Amino acid sequence: xxxxxxxxxxxxxxxxxxxxxxxxxxxxxxxxxxxxxxxxxxxxxxxxxxxxxxxxxxxxxxxxxxxxxxxxxxxxxxxxxxxxxxxxxxxxxxxxxxxxxxxxxxxxxxxxxxxxxxxxxxxxxxxxxxxxxxxxxxxxxxxxxxxxxxxxxxxxxxxxxxxxxxxxxxxxxxxxxxxxxxxxxxxxxxxxxxxxxxxxxxxxxxxxxxxxxxxxxxxxxxxxxxxxxxxxxxxxxxxxxxxxxxxxxxxxxxxxxxxxxxxxxxxxxxxxxxxxxxxxxxxxxxxx
Amino acid sequence: xxxxxxxxxxxxxxxxxxxxxxxxxxxxxxxxxxxxxxxxxxxxxxxxxxxxxxxxxxxxxxxxxxxxxxxxxxxxxxxxxxxxxxxxxxxxxxxxxxxxxxxxxxxxxxxxxxxxxxxxxxxxxxxxxxxxxxxxxxxxxxxxxxxxxxxxxxxxxxxxxxxxxxxxxxxxxxxxxxxxxxxxxxxxxxxxxxxxxxxxxxxxxxxxxxxxxxxxxxxxxxxxxxxxxxxxxxxxxxxxxxxxxxxxxxxxxxxxxxxxxxxxxxxxxxxxxxxxxxxxxxxxxxxxxxxxx
Numbered sequence: 001x002x003x004x005x006x007x008x009x010x011x012x013x014x015x016x017x018x019x020x021x022x023x024x025x026x027x028x029x030x031x032x033x034x035x036x037x038x039x040x041x042x043x044x045x046x047x048x049x050x051x052x053x054x055x056x057x058x059x060x061x062x063x064x065x066x067x068x069x070x071x072x073x074x075x076x077x078x079x080x081x082x083x084x085x086x087x088x089x090x091x092x093x094x095x096x097x098x099x100x101x102x103x104x105x106x107x108x109x110x111x112x113x114x115x116x117x118x119x120x121x122x123x124x125x126x127x128x129x130x131x132x133x134x135x136x137x138x139x140x141x142x143x144x145x146x147x148x149x150x151x152x153x154x155x156x157x158x159x160x161x162x163x164x165x166x167x168x169x170x171x172x173x174x175x176x177x178x179x180x181x182x183x184x185x186x187x188x189x190x191x192x193x194x195x196x197x198x199x200x201x202x203x204x205x206x207x208x209x210x211x212x213x214x215x216x217x218x219x220x221x222x223x224x225x226x227x228x229x230x231x232x233x234x235x236x237x238x239x240x241x242x243x244x245x246x247x248x249x250x251x252x253x254x255x256x257x258x259x260x261x262x263x264x265x266x267x268x269x270x271x272x273x274x275x276x277x278x279x280x281x282x283x284x285x286x287x288x
Numbered sequence: 289x290x291x292x293x294x295x296x297x298x299x300x301x302x303x304x305x306x307x308x309x310x311x312x313x314x315x316x317x318x319x320x321x322x323x324x325x326x327x328x329x330x331x332x333x334x335x336x337x338x339x340x341x342x343x344x345x346x347x348x349x350x351x352x353x354x355x356x357x358x359x360x361x362x363x364x365x366x367x368x369x370x371x372x373x374x375x376x377x378x379x380x381x382x383x384x385x386x387x388x389x390x391x392x393x394x395x396x397x398x399x400x401x402x403x404x405x406x407x408x409x410x411x412x413x414x415x416x417x418x419x420x421x422x423x424x425x426x427x428x429x430x431x432x433x434x435x436x437x438x439x440x441x442x443x444x445x446x447x448x449x450x451x452x453x454x455x456x457x458x459x460x461x462x463x464x465x466x467x468x469x470x471x472x473x474x475x476x477x478x479x480x481x482x483x484x485x486x487x488x489x490x491x492x493x494x495x496x497x498x499x500x501x502x503x504x505x506x507x508x509x510x511x512x513x514x515x516x517x518x519x520x521x522x523x524x525x526x527x528x529x530x531x532x533x534x535x536x537x538x539x540x541x542x543x544x545x546x547x548x549x550x551x552x553x554x555x556x557x558x559x560x561x562x563x564x565x566x567x568x569x570x571x572x573x574x575x576x577x578x579x580x581x
Contacts, residue, residue: 232496232547
């Protein structure tokens with residue numbers, strides 16, 4: 001039985017953006033750890049061949065954003081898009097050839113990331129409007145107030161098989177655990193805005209721990225990470241997060257990890273489950 | 289000098305900034321920050337002329353968020369400010385060019401990162417009394433491009449020849465660069481600044497977990513202390529890599545925010561085990577530069 005939440009009290013509100021155009025700052029090079037520059041695609045636009053459920057590592061790209069990337073050119077409206085949208089919210093195309101088609105929010109990077117079925121992606125044009133039915137801000141576990149939820153839609157919480165262990169503790173399926181010492185870029189931002197990259201620069205460590213098998217959409221656990229009011233180290237804290245974008249060649253960067261649940265004390269346990277991916281939970285596609 | 293460099297080939301070039309005003313977000317935003325425990329706080333932060341906090345003072349205990357000791361400068365023009373933030377090196381001479389303190393000389397002691405991007409300069413307290421926000425200050429930038437003849441794997445950043453001289457670095461029998469530091473910061477306590485550029489800005493020691501801070505021997509740091517950063521590769525940005533090591537200067541004070549704490553200005557980095565930090569009490573740029581009170 002799903003954990004009790006206050007979902008019946010949440011407000012559902014429309015926010016809107018449009019399909020973004022990939023942009024480069026001349027001359028467009030991204031430096032890898034050896035200082036070698038390369039021009040790499042991945043951010044903004046519609047990425048046709050990377051969706052949640054696909055690998056987070058191994059693309060000839062940088063920070064690959066699966067699916068369609070949505071932004072609003074008005075800064076204040078864009079912040080509303082960022083702060084109100086939750087993972088699992090419904091997105092509806094409101095202009096262009098795909099008008100009326102529905103997608104699902106799968107991440108938040110510098111833009112909101114929306115998965116559409118391939119036949120819809122084929123019809124999307126840069127600039128097409130996408131409206132999101134934002135719902136999830138304010139959501140709480142009624143019986144676990146010490147666990148802070150961020151960007152969880154009611155649909156996502158219902159779909160993840162979360163178990164009540166005792167009156168203080170829940171258990172969540174994840175595909176892997178990340179060590180706190182590799183949490184990197186994004187530490188300077190507030191934890192209600194976008195993600196924090198894991199730092200994949202130690203390639204041997206990625207292989208040793210199996211982190212390089214991470215998929216877009218995977219749920220992960222980070223021990224000692226307190227993401228309630230910042231992204232910081234606290235012994236005993238736990239954060240459950242979502243992989244929202246692909247790996248990076250840049251030092252201090254890597255796949256994007258977005259906070260879903262966090263607590264300052266060890267109130268969240270986890271169990272390793274290779275199916276702990278939102279492609280599975282939100283019925284987006286079958287995992288390979 | 290104990291290690292040979294190409295310092296005689298370095299260019300000395302002007303970069304200008306103006307004394308920056310403290311700043312807050314416009315209405316209707318609230319002026320509060322949030323502590324790591326979610327409590328609202330309203331405290332001085334970066335920018336301005338700080339009359340009573342100087343390099344050599346404790347990095348902890350001030351009622352402030354990442355306070356910059358002395359004087360903070362920036363340039364409103366974004367690309368110009370990048371020139372200032374990247375080219376200014378710790379130890380460079382700064383000269384006040386306008387206002388009542390014109391002619392006063394100071395020393396660059398640090399840089400701040402994303403959201404402020406200031407260069408932090410020590411002036412005597414007497415000189416600070418004469419300054420006004422907006423005064424123009426020229427930094428005679430010299431240091432970017434410096435390399436060590438016998439240590440090609442060690443990259444220098446924001447490091448003036450004067451700082452390198454004063455650090456009294458040596459070469460070990462194994463060929464490593466030995467650098468005296470007051471403490472070594474473990475990778476799990478490196479927070480905000482990860483993934484951002486190492487040519488300017490700051491990488492913060494995070495301090496929300498006080499027992500972890502004490503365990504690492506970091507709870508008595510002073511502004512201006514020289515520290516080592518373990519498993520940190522700052523070749524281009526700051527990031528985790530086992531065996532890599534960085535050296536930095538504590539440039540800014542502690543913070544109540546999660547992920548934040550004293551900010552470190554990076555001065556050296558090696559992606560492999562080419563730097564050997566030698567823990568030595570009291571290594572601080574106040575003494576290295578003989579900064580006036």
